[in-house]
Amino acid sequence: MTALEVRGITKAFRTLKAVDEVSFTVEHGAIYGFIGPNGAGKTTTMRICATLELPDRGDVFVDGVSVLDDPRRARKKLGFMPDTYGAYPQTTIREYLDFYARAYGLAGKARKATVDQVLAFTSLAELDHKLIHTLSKGMKQRLCLAKTMLHDPSVLILDEPAAGLDPRARIELRELVKALAAMNKALLISSHILSELAEMCDGVAVIESGKLLAQGRVDAIQKRLQPHHTIWVRALCAPDALEKALLEEPDVSNVRAERGGFGFDYTGDDEARARMLARLVQRGLQPVEFAGGEVKLEDIFMSLTEGKLQ
Ligand SMILES: Nc1ncnc2c1ncn2[C@@H]1O[C@H](COP(=O)(O)OP(=O)(O)OP(=O)(O)O)[C@@H](O)[C@H]1O
Numbered sequence: 001m002t003a004l005e006v007r008g009i010t011k012a013f014r015t016l017k018a019v020d021e022v023s024f025t026v027e028h029g030a031i032y033g034f035i036g037p038n039g040a041g042k043t044t045t046m047r048i049c050a051t052l053e054l055p056d057r058g059d060v061f062v063d064g065v066s067v068l069d070d071p072r073r074a075r076k077k078l079g080f081m082p083d084t085y086g087a088y089p090q091t092t093i094r095e096y097l098d099f100y101a102r103a104y105g106l107a108g109k110a111r112k113a114t115v116d117q118v119l120a121f122t123s124l125a126e127l128d129h130k131l132i133h134t135l136s137k138g139m140k141q142r143l144c145l146a147k148t149m150l151h152d153p154s155v156l157i158l159d160e161p162a163a164g165l166d167p168r169a170r171i172e173l174r175e176l177v178k179a180l181a182a183m184n185k186a187l188l189i190s191s192h193i194l195s196e197l198a199e200m201c202d203g204v205a206v207i208e209s210g211k212l213l214a215q216g217r218v219d220a221i222q223k224r225l226q227p228h229h230t231i232w233v234r235a236l237c238a239p240d241a242l243e244k245a246l247l248e249e250p251d252v253s254n255v256r257a258e259r260g261g262f263g264f265d266y267t268g269d270d271e272a273r274a275r276m277l278a279r280l281v282q283r284g285l286q287p288v289e290f291a292g293g294e295v296k297l298e299d300i301f302m303s304l305t306e307g308k309l310q
């Protein structure tokens with residue numbers, strides 16, 4: 001069953017359409033990035049998924065449970081980490097988690113075991129006696145994630161979890177997210193740090209002014225926007241010989257000298273590409289480096305969105 005299915009949701013605030021007919025799905029074990037400029041409708045979409053906001057139209061299904069028909073059951077299956085959260089400053093980490101574990105109906109040994117488990121998972125166990133107002137931003141984000149996991153939800157919706165984190169904390173968060181996906185949970189994550197999302201996401205949804213502009217695997221979206229790959233090759237032979245050979249190849253265009261080798265656009269598939277490399281070798285050109293350009297989420301973002309604020 002699909003872990004999270006967003007089906008045609010629309011939400012207006014007065015005349016402003018914050019979310020306009022948005023649909024996408026996230027499978028179990030998948031990490032889905034949600035990107036778009038400020039005010040695009042990400043938080044509103046996520047809040048609707050988390051039963052905190054009602055859509056004007058459409059519905060969201062969490063493990064098949066409708067957030068409109070059965071919000072209580074849907075809430076048991078999902079964990080939501082908001083972009084800002086109110087904690088009680090004079091409580092300790094452990095008290096805070098214990099409080100929420102009670103709210104989720106956990107009691108006795110099971111409650112302590114669960115709190116210990118999420119403390120260990122988020123590396124907060126050693127700090128469990130610390131007061132919340134003394135925590136750094138990264139520790140607070142961890143605590144918020146720990147709280148989100150208490151009831152072992154199968155779908156996690158994280159609204160800008162990496163905001164304000166230093167590079168180490170971001171890498172650690174990424175590892176936590178991957179570990180959650182490996183536990184077969186579905187994750188929907190919004191972020192403005194695109195390089196980070198690209199590294200961990202199985203797919204992305206791009207939204208602007210409430211409308212979904214694209215969704216799917218990053219490389220597939222990239223292919224649609226730009227049907228050729230960029231390849232860069234360096235060989236031990238004379239540069240002229242390499243350039244001439246490339247120009248004679250089918251599917252190759254826009255050959256240009258780059259970083260001591262040649263970059264070019266390539267429209268062939270992987271097998272044709274392997275054959276091309278074999279031909280370069282057979283012709284005695286001695287290729288030593290042959291690399292495809294990486295798919296950049298930034299490029300996708302910039303070519304899809306217009307930067308309109310609403
Ligand atoms: N409660 C509300 N009342 C009125 N307008 C709202 C409300 N919540 C959101 N909006 C508007 O809806 C639009 C979408 O906002 P939303 O917070 O979903 O954007 P976002 O993609 O999360 O942006 P950001 O990247 O800045 O977090 C914005 O124009 C915002 O001003």
Ligand SMILES: [Mg+2]
Pocket residue numbers: 042043044083159
């Ligand atoms: Mg937001």
